[in-house]
Amino acid sequence: MRAAGRAGHHTFFWVILLLILGIGVFFRLYGLGDRDLWTDEAWVALAATQPTAPEVLVAGKSTPPLYLLTVWEVGRLLGRSEAALRLTSCLLGIGALLLFWRLAGRVLPPGGALIALGLAAVSRRWVYFSKELKQYSADLFFAVLVFYLVERQLRRQGRGGWLLLTVLMALGLGFSHPLVFLLPVAAVVLWWELPDSRREIYRACGGLALIFAGYYWFFFRGQVDPELLIYWQADFPVLTSIGDFLWWLGGAWSRYGRYFFGTWGAPIALVFLLAGLIYWLKSSRPRIIWYFFGPLLFALAAAWAQRYPFMGGAGGVRLMMFSAPMLYLVVAAGIMAVVAWGWRRWKIAGLILAAVVLIWVQPVMLWRENLHPRANREEIEPLVRYVQTHRRPADLIYVYYFAIHPFKFYYQGPQEQIVWGASCHENCLPLPPLQLRQIERVWLIFSHFETEEDIERFSRNLLGEDWSRQFEQRLPGAALFCYVPAQAMTAASF
Numbered sequence: 407m408r409a410a411g412r413a414g415h416h417t418f419f420w421v422i423l424l425l426i427l428g429i430g431v432f433f434r435l436y437g438l439g440d441r442d443l444w445t446d447e448a449w450v451a452l453a454a455t456q457p458t459a460p461e462v463l464v465a466g467k468s469t470p471p472l473y474l475l476t477v478w479e480v481g482r483l484l485g486r487s488e489a490a491l492r493l494t495s496c497l498l499g500i501g502a503l504l505l506f507w508r509l510a511g512r513v514l515p516p517g518g519a520l521i522a523l524g525l526a527a528v529s530r531r532w533v534y535f536s537k538e539l540k541q542y543s544a545d546l547f548f549a550v551l552v553f554y555l556v557e558r559q560l561r562r563q564g565r566g567g568w569l570l571l572t573v574l575m576a577l578g579l580g581f582s583h584p585l586v587f588l589l590p591v592a593a594v595v596l597w598w599e600l601p602d603s604r605r606e607i608y609r610a611c612g613g614l615a616l617i618f619a620g621y622y623w624f625f626f627r628g629q630v631d632p633e634l635l636i637y638w639q640a641d642f643p644v645l646t647s648i649g650d651f652l653w654w655l656g657g658a659w660s661r662y663g664r665y666f667f668g669t670w671g672a673p674i675a676l677v678f679l680l681a682g683l684i685y686w687l688k689s690s691r692p693r694i695i696w697y698f699f700g701p702l703l704f705a706l707a708a709a710w711a712q713r714y715p716f717m718g719g720a721g722g723v724r725l726m727m728f729s730a731p732m733l734y735l736v737v738a739a740g741i742m743a744v745v746a747w748g749w750r751r752w753k754i755a756g757l758i759l760a761a762v763v764l765i766w767v768q769p770v771m772l773w774r775e776n777l778h779p780r781a782n783r784e785e786i787e788p789l790v791r792y793v794q795t796h797r798r799p800a801d802l803i804y805v806y807y808f809a810i811h812p813f814k815f816y817y818q819g820p821q822e823q824i825v826w827g828a829s830c831h832e833n834c835l836p837l838p839p840l841q842l843r844q845i846e847r848v849w850l851i852f853s854h855f856e857t858e859e860d861i862e863r864f865s866r867n868l869l870g871e872d873w874s875r876q877f878e879q880r881l882p883g884a885a886l887f888c889y890v891p892a893q894a895m896t897a898a899s900f
Contacts, residue, residue: 422520423507430503430527433776434496434536439489444782444883445854447491447539448811454478454539455486455815468629471621472580473541492539498581499536499543502550503527506731509554512561513691514739522738526731528767531666533776535727541582542727548578548585549728553697556592564596564603572610576617583626584705584714584728589614591700595693641715641722643706658717665723666733674766675737682740694739698732721781784853784883786812792879793849793886794819800846804835804868806861808854809884830855833867846890848873853884861885 443451453465454477466474477494484490506526510519526532535542555571578585596607644654663672686694705726709716717723741763748755790813793803797819805813807827823845825836835842848869852861858880865875869889877888 419516419520423523426520426524426527427503427507430523430533431500433528433533434499434503436777437779438492438496438537439487441488441537441779441783442785442787442884443488443491443539443812443815444784445808445811446782448815450474450477450539451486451491451815452811454481454491463625466629468631468634470541470544470581470583471625472577473544473582476581477539488539492537495538495540495543496536498547499532502536502543502547502731503532505547505550505554506734509550509557509731510735510738512554512557513694513735515742518738518742521741522735525734525738525767528769528772528776529666529730529734530772530775530779531724531727532730534779534781535724537779538782542724544578544581545584545728546730548575548582549588549701550731551578552585552588552592553732556595559596559603560599564600564606568603568606568610572613575610575614579614579618579621580625582728584701584725586618587701587704587708588728590704591696594700595696599693635712638712638715638718638722641718642709642712643716645710661719661723662717662726665721665726666730668768671766671768674762678737678740678744679733680740681743682736682738685739685743686736694732694735698729698736701732702726702729782854782883784812785881786851786853786884787816788881789851789879789884789886790816793851797849798846799823800844801849802835802837802845802847803849803851806830806850806852806855806864807832809851812853813851830864832864834870835868847876848889850887850889851885852887855883855885858885865889 449467450469453462453467453469454474456462456465456478459475459478462474462478463471473494477491480493481491484493503523503526507519507523510522514522532543532546535546551574555567555574559567559571575585575589593607593611597604600607641658644650660672663675666672667675683695686692705714706716708714715722715725717726745759745763748759749757786809794817797803800823802823802825804825805827807830810826828836835848837845850861850865850868852864855861855864865887872892873889874892875887876890877886879886
């Protein structure tokens with residue numbers, strides 16, 4: 407009977423495991439090409455569709471070089487559709503999920519590992535970035551890989567595997583910028599836990615330092631964008647006083663919690679996080695706490711040096727995606743510990759706590775959001791196609807500043823009579839009056855704006871009272887307006 411019970415338990419475990427993995431993979435594959443490319447994706451796409459590798463790297467701006475070249479190569483094989491361009495991110499996201507299961511299974515009991523996998527599988531951030539043409543799923547993949555390899559080396563007591571670790575991390579530096587925050591953490595753990603392998607550790611660290619210097623010399627130093635540094639100013643530490651710094655740091659952690667768990671879910675997540683930290687502190691692997699906090703400390707130091715934003719506003723927390731796997735690992739341990747604590751004292755309490763966890767996860771919302779993400783949904787392609795079909799020789803097209811890259815990616819028409827927005831605060835068309843009088847119609851195309859009121863106000867400030875709107879079309883996150891001279895509109899009304 408006991409053997410049959412163990413076999414049934416084993417079968418149930420594998421059914422749950424495969425179900426969670428299946429849901430996670432399904433979420434990451436579903437609708438891969440359903441959304442138009444939004445602003446940040448579009449400039450990566452424009453770089454990745456250049457004809458040669460050197461041109462790709464020049465146009466890539468701050469995108470990691472190996473990620474960009476991989477997207478370029480996949481695009482050459484499969485075309486420039488949204489799904490093809492996002493495929494690299496998708497595969498990295500799926501790979502990160504599978505690897506995360508291996509890592510969780512090594513450091514947590516089976517039940518806790520399933521909880522960790524479940525959090526990662528349905529995480530709306532993890533799912534979303536697996537379907538976005540940006541490098542954040544590479545950040546996830548290599549964040550899991552580095553600590554998986556560390557745990558592997560510890561399990562092997564440092565016997566072999568150093569060349570593999572060095573080569574994989576060297577590749578990772580070309581895919582993920584924040585890997586530089588994780589590698590020192592990994593090195594400290596290996597140095598501390600494997601005193602007999604310190605010669606190999608020094609060699610691996612020295613090799614990676616040389617490789618990073620090569621990346622920096624050939625790629626990274628040319629990717630420092632002064633505009634981005636200005637944009638990130640609010641996300642650098644406030645050092646005027648200790649009080650101001652702590653206030654800034656508290657706001658940063660508040661954004662971090664709300665980004666991953668939602669406004670009302672963040673306080674509950676904090677309880678599980680604290681319980682998880684206690685669990686790991688009492689366990690045989692307190693280094694998991696260092697895995698979580700260590701990279702964040704290095705990121706904070708980079709923010710202090712004004713080189714990397716720390717838990718920024720306006721979605722800037724996405725640059726902390728490298729910390730998500732360890733965050734879920736700590737929170738999962740906390741959930742396991744809290745539910746087990748309730749179950750031992752009173753089984754009903756354990757069931758109630760499990761129900762609280764289920765409500766906290768919000769499965770209905772996650773199902774809807776993971777299948778049809780609302781974040782950065784900017785359906786500009788139909789509007790570009792419309793204006794491309796209906797424009798006349800004497801028409802002018804004005805492209806809103808944040809719509810420039812998506813417009814350039816989708817637009818296939820003539821390039822004459824197009825004005826590229828210089829900022830999102832322009833108050834007049836940058837054309838001489840004589841040329842402006844020769845314009846029959848002005849098309850304004852928008853995407854990546856905050857509110858409908860913003861683009862209405864922008865349109866009025868840009869064109870003034872001399873132009874009247876003849877036509878408009880609005881789609882999620884995008885809009886197209888057509889204006890004619892006010893005199894022509896008045897004459898047509900009589």
